[in-house]
Amino acid sequence: MKQYSKQGLWSLFLVCAFPLHLWTIILAFRDFSWVSERTNSWDAVGVLSYGLIFALIESVAVFLVTILLGFLVSKKWEEDRRNALLGNLVLIASLWAMASYLYFILQVSVSGQTIDFFVSLKHPLRFLYAICLALVGVTVTLPTYLILRSEKFLQFIKGLFERLSLLTVFYLFFDFVGLVIVIIRNV
Numbered sequence: 001m002k003q004y005s006k007q008g009l010w011s012l013f014l015v016c017a018f019p020l021h022l023w024t025i026i027l028a029f030r031d032f033s034w035v036s037e038r039t040n041s042w043d044a045v046g047v048l049s050y051g052l053i054f055a056l057i058e059s060v061a062v063f064l065v066t067i068l069l070g071f072l073v074s075k076k077w078e079e080d081r082r083n084a085l086l087g088n089l090v091l092i093a094s095l096w097a098m099a100s101y102l103y104f105i106l107q108v109s110v111s112g113q114t115i116d117f118f119v120s121l122k123h124p125l126r127f128l129y130a131i132c133l134a135l136v137g138v139t140v141t142l143p144t145y146l147i148l149r150s151e152k153f154l155q156f157i158k159g160l161f162e163r164l165s166l167l168t169v170f171y172l173f174f175d176f177v178g179l180v181i182v183i184i185r186n187v
Helices: 008-038 041-070 079-105 112-120 125-151 151-186
Strands: none
Touching: 008 041, 008 079, 008 151, 041 079, 041 125, 079 125, 079 151, 112 125, 125 151
16 A cells, blocks of 8 residues: 555645745734835835745645654555644644744733742642643644544545645745745845
């Protein structure tokens, strides 16, 4: 049995590229106004273009790591299930990375009562790690279990990936436009 088909690899790449491009576009539009006010709009477009090219490079790197991890997944499952599992893990890791960065962007602060509670514990850092491990563990193991055991959930994930793939194709088009803009700016 083949580990990957061409269509399976393309779908997996699109799923890997989606969160990176979405996050890049969100951050670029967040920064667009202050860059254009500081210099001009053409520089802001250049910053967006560089961001999209970097997102494409990151997407390829994440995709290659995901393919390598895919060789650790059992071959007894069909390719759709393996790709759903790998794509789901990429999306979950991306969401956790975005959440941690969003924590700093929004300048969220922990209340004094919460800090006092953790300080009063004998091993506060261990407690915080246990909470984080439990949260991350549930967000990884529950979808993984459902993908492996529930045909209905697998179909839901496959449908979600198809919709995300369509959007990612547009992002890849924007990558191409960004590459053209970078070339024009540097010639």
